[in-house]
Amino acid sequence: MNDAKSTANRDTVTLTDNSTGKSLELPILGGTVGPRAIDVSKLYAETGYFTYDPGFTSTASCDSNITYIDGEVGVLMHRGYLIEDLAENSDFMDVCYLLLHGELPDAKEKTRFEKSITYHTMLHEQMNNFFRGFRRDSHPMAVMVGVVGAMSAFYHDSTDINDPHQRMVASHRLIAKMPTIAAMAYKYSVGQPFVYPRNNLSYAENFLHMMFSVPCEEYQISPVLARAMDRIFILHADHEQNASTSTVRIAGSSNANPFACIAAGIASLWGPAHGGANEAVLQMLNEIGSKDRIPEFIKRAKDKDDPFRLMGFGHRVYKNYDPRAKVMQKSCHEVLGELGIEHDPLLEIAMALEKIALEDDYFVEKKLFPNVDFYSGIILKAMGIPTSMFTVLFAVARTVGWVAQWREMIEDPKQRISRPRQLYHGYAQRDYVPLDKR
Ligand code: CMC
Numbered sequence: 001m002n003d004a005k006s007t008a009n010r011d012t013v014t015l016t017d018n019s020t021g022k023s024l025e026l027p028i029l030g031g032t033v034g035p036r037a038i039d040v041s042k043l044y045a046e047t048g049y050f051t052y053d054p055g056f057t058s059t060a061s062c063d064s065n066i067t068y069i070d071g072e073v074g075v076l077m078h079r080g081y082l083i084e085d086l087a088e089n090s091d092f093m094d095v096c097y098l099l100l101h102g103e104l105p106d107a108k109e110k111t112r113f114e115k116s117i118t119y120h121t122m123l124h125e126q127m128n129n130f131f132r133g134f135r136r137d138s139h140p141m142a143v144m145v146g147v148v149g150a151m152s153a154f155y156h157d158s159t160d161i162n163d164p165h166q167r168m169v170a171s172h173r174l175i176a177k178m179p180t181i182a183a184m185a186y187k188y189s190v191g192q193p194f195v196y197p198r199n200n201l202s203y204a205e206n207f208l209h210m211m212f213s214v215p216c217e218e219y220q221i222s223p224v225l226a227r228a229m230d231r232i233f234i235l236h237a238d239h240e241q242n243a244s245t246s247t248v249r250i251a252g253s254s255n256a257n258p259f260a261c262i263a264a265g266i267a268s269l270w271g272p273a274h275g276g277a278n279e280a281v282l283q284m285l286n287e288i289g290s291k292d293r294i295p296e297f298i299k300r301a302k303d304k305d306d307p308f309r310l311m312g313f314g315h316r317v318y319k320n321y322d323p324r325a326k327v328m329q330k331s332c333h334e335v336l337g338e339l340g341i342e343h344d345p346l347l348e349i350a351m352a353l354e355k356i357a358l359e360d361d362y363f364v365e366k367k368l369f370p371n372v373d374f375y376s377g378i379i380l381k382a383m384g385i386p387t388s389m390f391t392v393l394f395a396v397a398r399t400v401g402w403v404a405q406w407r408e409m410i411e412d413p414k415q416r417i418s419r420p421r422q423l424y425h426g427y428a429q430r431d432y433v434p435l436d437k438r
Contacts, residue, residue: 013038017047033068050421057316060241062249063412066099066404067240074320074369078238079103087327092203092233092397093117096175099238099404120176121197121206123184124154131188140185140392141270147181148174149263159257161410170258171403178396179203183210186389204230207396212384224338225383228331232379235324235372236394238401244269248402249409253418258406265402266395272311275373275394281312282377282387285346285353294353302362310357312374319367328375335379347378 011028024046027039037060040051053059068077076083079098086095090104097105097113105113130147151173152159158170184194187210195210205226212219239245247268251261269275288297300308315322336344354370357363380390409415 071317096400117176143185151259179207182392233397236397250418275391277373278377278390284311291352314368321369322371324372325370332375
């Protein structure tokens with residue numbers, strides 16, 4: 001039905017409706033790298049047809065200059081820089097600046113940026129009351145959704161999305177305050193007093209300080225652990241149009257304020273198919289319990305009638321090893337070494353599971369490789385971070401990606417409210433049935 005051809009000015013694809021014989025030429029759009037896209041934006045107006053693509057497996061929803069993934073090869077780049085290079089040579093503040101501004105900062109720009117983030121780390125004191133409204137056993141992601149959404153009620157001077165300065169202030173506030181909110185959610189859950197941020201610490205150090213210091217004893221921050229935490233933040237910073245980022249873009253497309261949009265992103269991230277997978281991986285490794293039970297779990301993952309999946313395996317885009325998982329695996333060994341943990345039973349199960357799965361026909365055929373969440377939980381657990389906080393850390397790191405993508409969308413002249421269409425399978429019009437006749 002379709003054939004691609006090149007015209008003098010542009011490439012097009014011709015769509016022919018076999019029932020009417022009518023044809024329509026659709027432009028093919030190309031980016032810098034990666035697959036090209038057929039522009040169907042005029043399709044409905046010209047033909048009365050929609051396209052149908054549940055889960056958006058073949059649909060590009062926007063133009064973007066921020067992040068590129070080649071899932072077949074296993075490549076992830078931010079603004080053209082490979083994630084492995086950024087994880088090795090940059091810190092999280094560099095990566096935040098890069099995602100927000102398009103270039104790595106020079107020394108002066110970096111100092112100014114870090115100062116702005118540091119300046120915004122404290123939370124409005126009255127927001128402390130919000131935490132007290134939650135049950136102590138609330139999942140910290142529930143607290144994050146609520147408190148980040150509540151920021152809209154406290155920072156009125158940065159909710160005008162039409163003002164570029166306010167957009168930037170809101171972006172900095174969100175990046176700066178997320179670790180504070182996350183650590184407060186944790187402190188509340190364990191009944192300890194909130195610990196205020198300290199301006200002389202780096203982003204990752206500050207987070208560890210707010211998590212683990214108590215008024216009677218300062219937490220001694222290990223540089224190896226701070227570097228590992230910083231690297232975890234880098235590896236989760238952005239991942240193009242994933243579910244939570246698309247949620248942020250869709251929420252923002254109605255011109256909702258940035259705090260409300262990021263709260264929507266956090267809600268989407270929570271699910272175990274997305275950011276919740278790091279928590280689910282650890283639960284799964286604990287459930288497996290010993291290496292000899294791995295075959296049983298592999299069998300369950302392959303069974304169509306069993307909803308169980310190997311958590312931390314598979315990805316919508318990566319059909320190769322997730323490049324973030326490789327860095328994470330290396331970091332995992334460094335952290336366990338620093339902490340003097342020679343034999344971690346969960347790591348041993350994880351490594352054995354990975355080996356068996358990578359050799360199994362089912363996983364090979366379906367191209368199911370370990371993803372970023374497979375090893376992160378083991379590192380976080382070794383650092384003393386409770387399992388329920390794993391997805392919260394993902395949210396802290398992903399905030400920069402969300403705000404960068406949100407700002408790119410607002411600044412795109414082509415931006416319109418996101419409003420997908422549907423294929424309706426419900427009743428056609430029918431007569432109303434009064435209550436006594438039902
Ligand atoms: N274990 C067993 N089978 C799997 C798995 C898995 N982890 N993942 C996919 N499959 C199978 C699935 O059953 C399907 O088989 P079939 O074609 O026979 O029906 C096939 O592989 C394709 O799976 P899909 O669900 O259609 O693929 P998707 O692109 O819609 O889903 C995914 C991607 C990440 C949701 C899925 O691989 C999954 O549920 N993985 C486990 C959860 C996880 O680790 N999520 C973290 C993703 S990375 C971080 C992030 O983005 O937040």
